[in-house]
Amino acid sequence: MAQLRQDYDRFVERGAVVIVVGPEDAQAFRRYWQAKGLPFIGLPDPTHSVLKLYGQEVKLFKLGRMPAQVIIDRQGMARFVHYGHAMDDIPSNAELFSILEGLS
Amino acid sequence: MGTQRAGSKVQLNQPAPDFALPDLNGQMVRLSDFRGRQHVVLVFNRGFT
Numbered sequence: 001m002a003q004l005r006q007d008y009d010r011f012v013e014r015g016a017v018v019i020v021v022g023p024e025d026a027q028a029f030r031r032y033w034q035a036k037g038l039p040f041i042g043l044p045d046p047t048h049s050v051l052k053l054y055g056q057e058v059k060l061f062k063l064g065r066m067p068a069q070v071i072i073d074r075q076g077m078a079r080f081v082h083y084g085h086a087m088d089d090i091p092s093n094a095e096l097f098s099i100l101e102g103l104s
Numbered sequence: 105m106g107t108q109r110a111g112s113k114v115q116l117n118q119p120a121p122d123f124a125l126p127d128l129n130g131q132m133v134r135l136s137d138f139r140g141r142q143h144v145v146l147v148f149n150r151g152f153t
């Protein structure tokens with residue numbers, strides 16, 4: 001999350017909004033957002049509705065929460081999909097920027 | 105909420121399943137709100153540690 005925050009302006013410059021989804025409740029989200037001063041949209045998903053829709057549930061419960069990133073273009077198409085296989089399996093911001101720069 | 109089954113994964117270059125959830129301040133956010141306006145970087149968080 002620190003990695004995303006650090007370069008947040010560079011996502012905005014590339015026409016993107018950053019949305020963070022997690023299984024915690026709204027109170028936990030608010031506390032964390034406030035403590036860290038996060039600029040992203042935070043979506044508490046305590047019923048795992050979006051997590052299930054995007055296919056994160058199995059690993060979430062069996063192996064702990066795996067990171068995942070999806071870039072969706074202005075037309076609503078998924079243009080980058082990364083499901084992490086380890087806790088530190090996260091694409092670099094540079095990789096995300098390069099995808100965003102290739103979108104119309 | 106789309107036609108994908110629970111546990112299915114999002115396919116590259118296919119429409120991303122739409123969703124609607126209240127944000128941390130209770131304001132409803134839909135993926136489709138950003139259609140035609142902004143790209144979305146959707147991040148599934150690993151937990152607040």
